[in-house]
Amino acid sequence: MSEVPQDTAVQVRRWLEVYGAEDADAAHLLVDRHDPDQIAFTQIDAESEGGLTATDITFGQLAEDSRRLATALASRGVGRGDAVGVLMGKRSELVVSLLALARLGAVYIPLFTAFATPAIEMRLRGASAKLVITEPSQVGKVEDLDGVEVIVAGPQFDGLIADSEPLPQSVAVGGDGPLVLLFTSGTTGSPKGVPVPVRALASFHAYFEYGLDVAADDVFWNAADPGWAYGLYYGILGPLATGRRNLLLNAGFSPEAMAEILTRFGVTNLAAAPTVYRSLSNNPSFTGFQLRRASSAGEPLTPDVVEWAKSALGCEVRDHYGQTEHGMFINNHWNDVLRRPVVPGSMGYAMPGFRCGIEAGEIAIDTAASPLMWFTGYLDAPEKTASRFTGPDRSGWYLTGDAGREEDGRFFFTARDDDVIIMAGYRIGPFDVESVLITHPSVLDVAVVGRPDQLRGEVLEAFCVLADGVAGTDELEAELQQLVKTGFAAHAYPRTVHWVDELPKTPSGKIQRFKLRQQ
Known part of the structure; x- marks a missing residue:
């Protein structure tokens, strides 16, 4: 585990004194x-x-x-x-x-x-x-x-x-x-409420300075949606707390609009989901920009996008890692005090104010040694809360649910231990989509998994067991897709629906989604 410069520890304490x-x-x-x-x-x-x-x-x-x-x-x-x-x-x-x-x-x-x-x-x-x-x-x-x-x-x-x-x-x-109550998706039940206290602003401020390195003379643009953590924490709350301007694009995304905004406003510091960068990299005309900083969060970047950015954006795109429950806390930091060469596949180092490690194969936060950690539990969900913490009174490790490894202080993401699907930076719980699909009279049983997608990172696939005498048709597939759009969320519909005789399950009845992903 790497040690951070002493002056950053002093600054963290100052932020905590103000916001806490x-x-x-x-x-x-x-x-x-x-x-x-x-x-x-x-x-x-x-x-x-x-x-x-x-x-x-x-x-x-x-x-x-x-x-x-x-x-x-x-x-x-x-x-x-x-x-x-x-x-x-x-x-x-x-x-x-x-x-x-x-x-x-x-x-x-x-x-x-x-x-x-x-x-x-x-x-x-x-x-x-x-x-x-x-x-x-x-x-x-x-x-x-x-x-x-x-x-x-x-x-x-x-x-x-x-x-x-x-x-x-x-x-x-x-x-x-x-200050905020933000709901996050799960895999085995309804989304859980994450209470965000005022002192969380200290963590958001730290990420602005150390992770994103937003300077006073930067033209900053966080393109993420404020309906989710990264857009809310670092597109609304972070800019307000630090007094740094952000651009709010109240229109649909397109590479053409992105190019116009970067040029017209002279954007120097960009934060966006990997999907945005992948979309831009597929557009040959999107090139010739000179950003000072570019950051990505939500899922690991692929090497081809990182390489593309160096010439098209004028700087590399750096991966950062976090969760709704904490904000960002492991970064390939941009700040000069903490910046180190990027190792392919690595999310970087723990941010000042956090001490991280690997516990039981998972990326974890040492709660006792992480003064910027603000999450204490989910709203009205004591069992889910308890499953995240080790030690008495939550004094041990917080387990992220993400498998990873650590090498010389750098962290590498290897896999999610849960079944959350990350599509275009949005976390989607299979349970939410399955709960809608199962209401259709033709569906007896259903499971939803993520499938790798070059543009969006992952897209959803559904596996449906149909009632006797019902045939799986293109019309039924379209009907189920529309059911999800109107019953849950427009972006979360399954791109493909498979018709199966039965779902793989454990002896206790739990769906083995990993087997479906292998298909």
């Missing part, structure tokens, strides 16, 4: 302490004729709008500890909503816009949320949920801000107080 203080005020830390004239985000929208427009959003605007929205939400009964869902793409109203909730000591629930109503409802019900803030394109997914009030971006949202007085005083919940 008993009187920590999230709204102050994220927005109020920054220069009000400084640009916090630049929102990029698609015009009807195909071009892109940009709107700068200052910290002062975010502070004023969030104070007023906080007053409006308080009048609807939102207070300290209450959870509120936010179902939006990358737009300013999402940031204002997060900050308004922070001012009230309430909890922000990110909802991915590709989710269908059942996945959204499960998260809202799991958090006992009575309110959701959304955008016009998503209203149809939430407007009929019983007991859930809906606020829509546009005239209603703007009217609440215009007609409300600024909240005079924010609620300081302290470093251990909740």
Whole structure:
């Protein structure tokens, strides 16, 4: 295990003193302490004729709008500890909503816009949320949920801000107080809630400085979706905490749009999922850029993409590793103090503030020696929580569930011990998809696995046992695919459906997905 320079340990302690203080005020830390004239985000929208427009959003605007929205939400009964869902793409109203909730000591629930109503409802019900803030394109997914009030971006949202007085005083919940509740997919049950406390901002700040090396004069762009951990932690919360601008592309991804943004804004520091880099590498015209830093997270990069980036982007793309439960904590760090040559296949070294190792064949975090570790357990899931920790009172190792090895302080990912599928950087639990497919009257039993895919990393395949007398047809396959799109999430449908007589199972009845993957 490698030792980090002493000055980084001192800096980690300073961040913990700020973000972990008993009187920590999230709204102050994220927005109020920054220069009000400084640009916090630049929102990029698609015009009807195909071009892109940009709107700068200052910290002062975010502070004023969030104070007023906080007053409006308080009048609807939102207070300290209450959870509120936010179902939006990358737009300013999402940031204002997060900050308004922070001012009230309430909890922000990110909802991915590709989710269908059942996945959204499960998260809202799991958090006992009575309110959701959304955008016009998503209203149809939430407007009929019983007991859930809906606020829509546009005239209603703007009217609440215009007609409300600024909240005079924010609620300081302290470093251990909740800020976000983010649900993560599992393999054997419903997605689990991950409570994110205010002190987690210390870890996010550290990754910004050590992993991404976002400098004051960088033009930074995290292209990940804020409905998931990497986009929320390092596309919204990290930029706010550190006072660094991020670009918010509120439009569909394409290599052409990516090229226009890199050129027009002079992006120097890019963070994105491997799928983005793979897509760009398949476009011969995407070349000639000069980035200072490029980072990837979600799954290991393939050597061909790493080699392509050196000429096309002007710098190599560095792999980083983390989880929803912690953020990033093993990196091929970009910061000059920690930067070392990249070894192919390696995720790099533990980030300052974390001590990592291999325990029982898994990549693990030494909880007692990792001051930046903030995860203490899943929401209302004590058994799942206990399975992640060793030692009394969670004082031993946190087990990631990912198999790996360590060589001279460097870590290498070898395989996931669970069956989570990572597609285009999104983690998908097979159980979620299987739970939808099994509702079809023609399906008696079903299993879902991941299949390697050159562009997306993995895609889903389903193996279905059909009812007597039912034939597996192309029409039935399309019907099952649509069922997943409408019953769970648009991105998570199985690209291929196989018809089988039975599923391989253990004597206790557990599906042996590894055998299906071997087929």
